[in-house]
Amino acid sequence: AIKFTINNKKYESTTAKTILEACRENDVYVPTLCYHPMLEPVGKCRLCLVETNQGGKMVPACVTDLRDGIEITTNSPRVVNSVKSNLSLILATHNQECTSCEANARCELQDLVYRYGVEDNFPKIFQKHHQTVDSSSPSIIRDMDKCVLCYRCVQACSLLQGMDILSMTGRGVHAVPKTAFDFPITETECINCGACSFYCPVGAISEHSAVRKTLNILENKEGKIVVFQTAPATRVAISEEFGMEPGDISTGKMVAAIRELGADKVFDTNYSADLTIMEEGSELLHRVANGGVLPMFTSCCPGWINMVEKQYPELIPNLSTCRSPQGMLSAVIKNYWAEKKGVKPEDVVVVSVMPCTAKKDEAIREELKTESGVPETDIVLTTRELGRLIKLKKISFLSLKDSEYDNPLGESTGAGTIFGNTGGVMEAGLRTAYELALNKPMPTLNYTPVRGFKGIKEAELPFGEITLKVAVIHQAANIKRYLKKMKNGEVDHHFVEFMICKGGCIGGGGEPKSLTNDYLERRMKGVYSIDEKLKIRKSHENESIKQIYKDFFGEPLSHKSHKLLHTHFTD
Numbered sequence: 001a002i003k004f005t006i007n008n009k010k011y012e013s014t015t016a017k018t019i020l021e022a023c024r025e026n027d028v029y030v031p032t033l034c035y036h037p038m039l040e041p042v043g044k045c046r047l048c049l050v051e052t053n054q055g056g057k058m059v060p061a062c063v064t065d066l067r068d069g070i071e072i073t074t075n076s077p078r079v080v081n082s083v084k085s086n087l088s089l090i091l092a093t094h095n096q097e098c099t100s101c102e103a104n105a106r107c108e109l110q111d112l113v114y115r116y117g118v119e120d121n122f123p124k125i126f127q128k129h130h131q132t133v134d135s136s137s138p139s140i141i142r143d144m145d146k147c148v149l150c151y152r153c154v155q156a157c158s159l160l161q162g163m164d165i166l167s168m169t170g171r172g173v174h175a176v177p178k179t180a181f182d183f184p185i186t187e188t189e190c191i192n193c194g195a196c197s198f199y200c201p202v203g204a205i206s207e208h209s210a211v212r213k214t215l216n217i218l219e220n221k222e223g224k225i226v227v228f229q230t231a232p233a234t235r236v237a238i239s240e241e242f243g244m245e246p247g248d249i250s251t252g253k254m255v256a257a258i259r260e261l262g263a264d265k266v267f268d269t270n271y272s273a274d275l276t277i278m279e280e281g282s283e284l285l286h287r288v289a290n291g292g293v294l295p296m297f298t299s300c301c302p303g304w305i306n307m308v309e310k311q312y313p314e315l316i317p318n319l320s321t322c323r324s325p326q327g328m329l330s331a332v333i334k335n336y337w338a339e340k341k342g343v344k345p346e347d348v349v350v351v352s353v354m355p356c357t358a359k360k361d362e363a364i365r366e367e368l369k370t371e372s373g374v375p376e377t378d379i380v381l382t383t384r385e386l387g388r389l390i391k392l393k394k395i396s397f398l399s400l401k402d403s404e405y406d407n408p409l410g411e412s413t414g415a416g417t418i419f420g421n422t423g424g425v426m427e428a429g430l431r432t433a434y435e436l437a438l439n440k441p442m443p444t445l446n447y448t449p450v451r452g453f454k455g456i457k458e459a460e461l462p463f464g465e466i467t468l469k470v471a472v473i474h475q476a477a478n479i480k481r482y483l484k485k486m487k488n489g490e491v492d493h494h495f496v497e498f499m500i501c502k503g504g505c506i507g508g509g510g511e512p513k514s515l516t517n518d519y520l521e522r523r524m525k526g527v528y529s530i531d532e533k534l535k536i537r538k539s540h541e542n543e544s545i546k547q548i549y550k551d552f553f554g555e556p557l558s559h560k561s562h563k564l565l566h567t568h569f570t571d
């Protein structure tokens with residue numbers, strides 16, 4: 001065992017780790033700004049400097065290994081003074097428009113400055129020249145005057161996502177993460193996943209907020225009907241905005257909060273996830289039976305769609321033509337539901353709450369507009385933005401009484417729920433496709449081969465006369481690995497699920513910014529526990545789905561389905 005002391009208290013560890021990990025495990029506070037437990041430590045911010053008995057120099061705890069006999073001091077005047085002076089250096093170059101900043105009240109720098117009582121009295125000789133704010137993207141905004149050079153966005157974009165859109169350029173006070181040739185983000189191959197905004201500790205990269213726009217509509221409806229929809233992965237994460245734990249399920253409170261905000265109806269994207277399964281499952285069976293293009297790829301993740309369109313256009317024919325559940329539900333609301341209610345689609349405002357920044361980009365696609373040319377999804381809020389909106393309106397989230405979704409577009413099954421996890425679309429799809437094709441249920445409802453965090457999951461399933469081969473890939477960097485294998489002829493699947501974010505949508509770029517190392521596992525567990533508790537766990541058993549086929553669509557892949565539930569992709 002490694003024996004060590006922290007602030008004169010004795011500890012032991014049986015595994016190798018860094019000083020920072022040892023301190024965190026033992027509840028000893030060490031300030032950090034560039035460190036995030038899901039990324040590689042880089043030792044850039046110098047806030048985690050600690051004293052040790054091994055050499056006189058202070059060492060960065062995040063990149064220094066714990067050694068036997070080490071005596072660590074984290075609270076001496078020397079350590080505290082070093083934190084303070086490093087913080088004031090960061091402040092000296094930081095645009096401090098905190099009051100209007102997207103990160104206000106959830107900013108790691110703000111917390112540190114407050115905690116250490118650092119005055120902003122450093123001469124402004126290093127003040128960054130105001131660089132232009134890049135608001136070209138519908139998904140994210142970059143304000144490099146707020147950058148603290150933590151490298152987290154660069155790591156998220158390159159290491160996690162393999163996209164390499166952002167890299168650190170320049171040195172010293174001129175250092176800044178930039179796109180190639182400093183092009184606006186929309187002129188790069190950025191897929192809008194928002195991982196950079198999730199990991200940014202401050203407000204240098206944030207979601208392109210629609211909070212004010214939503215507030216304005218809710219407070220000045222002018223005869224409009226405001227309808228919300230909420231994605232599968234929101235309900236296991238929104239609670240974190242209010243101090244609860246990752247994975248805590250707050251579906252009922254979230255619906256209640258949205259009603260308090262002034263929504264006229266609250267529908268569930270889980271409902272249209274079920275609808276997606278009806279269409280996508282049927283499309284798969286159709287392709288397999290009729291020699292269609294295989295493997296068929298899922299099409300619900302807009303980050304993935306962007307990747308295919310921008311970098312792999314030759315694979316467009318492999319994409320299912322299904323719209324995402326967001327796209328399907330908005331189309332159903334503006335066309336079918338509005339007509340039934342006797343209101344014009346233009347008078348309905350659809351606000352969609354998603355874990356995802358790329359959904360903002362999906363919503364403005366030309367193909368997803370009504371016949372009169374208005375977007376079917378008017379506004380996309382991330383889970384984080386919904387949190388902010390609820391706080392702005394002083395709604396006491398934790399004391400809300402649970403509320404139910406409105407019907408019929410709020411009824412959903414366990415299958416719709418698990419869309420939020422990597423492997424969920426596949427599992428939900430198999431539960432239905434198997435039964436539709438073979439007239440008997442899957443041998444086991446919990447199809448574990450497609451669950452969990454392995455980057456590329458493969459499974460084979462006896463499927464009548466054939467063996468159905470499927471794969472599930474999450475995290476952009478793994479997707480690139482898989483597509484390389486596919487190009488080399490090393491894989492041969494019928495159906496493949498792709499999700500750009502680690503863990504699937506529970507790890508979306510718009511989810512609450514957790515600083516724990518197990519938030520994905522906990523959110524994933526939360527999602528599966530919702531499925532386990534539901535009586536109806538297969539999309540084709542959703543009564544409201546049966547009804548809409550009876551009343552309106554006829555059957556999956558019908559002419560009407562094609563018009564409202566399917567789409568096309570272009571390079």
Ligand code: HC0
Nearest residue numbers: 231232233300325326356419505
């Ligand atoms: Fe997802 Fe979705 S599951 S993409 O990951 O398919 O954003 O949560 O809403 O649309 O349903 C995100 C999450 C969704 C959609 C659904 C799919």
Ligand code: SF4
Nearest residue numbers: 301303356501505508
């Ligand atoms: Fe958005 Fe989900 Fe895709 Fe991430 S995995 S880009 S959250 S749809």
